[in-house]
Amino acid sequence: MVAIKDMLDGQTVIRADGRKVDELRPVRITRHFTDVPEGSVLVECGNTRVMCTATFTAGVPRWRKDSGLGWVTAEYAMLPRATADRTDRESVRGKIGGRTHEISRLIGRCLRGVVDMKALGENQVQIDCDVLQADGGTRTASITGAYVALVDAMRWAEKHKHIRSADRVIKDSVSAVSVGVIDGKPMLDLPYIEDSKAMTDMNVAMTGSGEFIEIQGTAEHRPFNRAELNTLLDLAEKGNKELQAAQQAALAQD
Template sequence: MRADGRNWDKERKIEYITGYLKYADGSCLVKLGNSQVLCSATVEKRVPPFLVGSGQGWVTAEYGMLPCSTKERQVRESRLGRPDSRSQEISRFLGRSLRAIVDLVALREYQIIIDCDCLQADGGTRTAAFNGGLIALYQATRALLEKKIIDRDPIIELAGAISVGIVNSRILLDLTYEEDSQAEVDMNLVLTESERIIEIQATAEKIPFRYETFQRMFELAKSGIKRIIEETRNTIKSLP
């Protein structure tokens, strides 16, 4: 039994609170255990310069942490005078993972920016940001469809993300911060509903691990992602 009462093969409860922001084209507060990320979508009638005239849209993402989202205060990036490297890395992870399930041609020359602000961090914030970001993205694309700005749904299929790791020689699903800080192996996985791989981030923090171990971790993460996608689907169906 883990510190929060879960079995080794169980993820934390995920909760989506949609329509959280008044002015966003889509918004969702996602809660994953004690981790909380506020995700919002903004639609812009423009695309990056390399796509101008292509008839193709774009999806990008930005990730950041509030100063008191962790035990030690995070210095605001505006005070640092440069983007935080971890925030940049997660922003890229989110952008490319979301683009993988979007038909960019169907977006026409519109750009959707997904902003993910971590309110409280207790592990798994990048995976929570992906799952919440997808909800916000769905709301934004649905609004474009309803306004007849686009004529077909650009979201190809649903997807989900989760973490898995090895702590004290045991494979655990959906690591908390405490577990992640002790992990011998840490992996983040993003899969589509049809079980196609979007992203695998797997790192041996202490010692190398065998392919057979990777397979076991992958299968465990896949089972958790299936449940997350089902929760995502239920949330989308319940949207007003």
């Protein structure tokens, strides 16, 4: 089997949307998207659009009381017509789906990975990620946007004397991106048309310092080898660095 790393060298494949295999979709991060939450962000990755809000609350859940530690949690949902066909709201169905639970936990884990809970104190931040339009990569876009919303919420908390320093609470940045193998070719940042036929599909969350928080990878049609995995991780690292630059550029604007 030809290693994907070898296939990537000198790669000239042009994708359906005109991108190179190692190119992100256009990324746009809009802060203060809505007025009420302590942090509110619209993140756009190509045609995928997610609204991420961060709510700061003094106090922690009962099980966390008297620990001196804070808590960060997340919820994920999709609007009924975020996709080509309408789906019922899970609240109407009366049951939260397994995929929704999985993604909510993923977002929460990624954010907690860059938060100093002791510096946060006995305060809680609740993140809500609502997909307005889905075209692949909704969970990774949610993580990328949620981080910016979290930083804004921490800045609000510092300004209102709930915490001593936002910079002490946020230890590092975090972003996430998808990678995959489509028709034997490694690609970065998959839209739905590529994701739906991927031979390997992977989501990678990384910190600004280059460490991994989450790697989710699945072979759909054939197994992948170590060389292929390494190449996909290299692509993800490149994409995450670019996403983190976009995060910092957005946070520098006030």
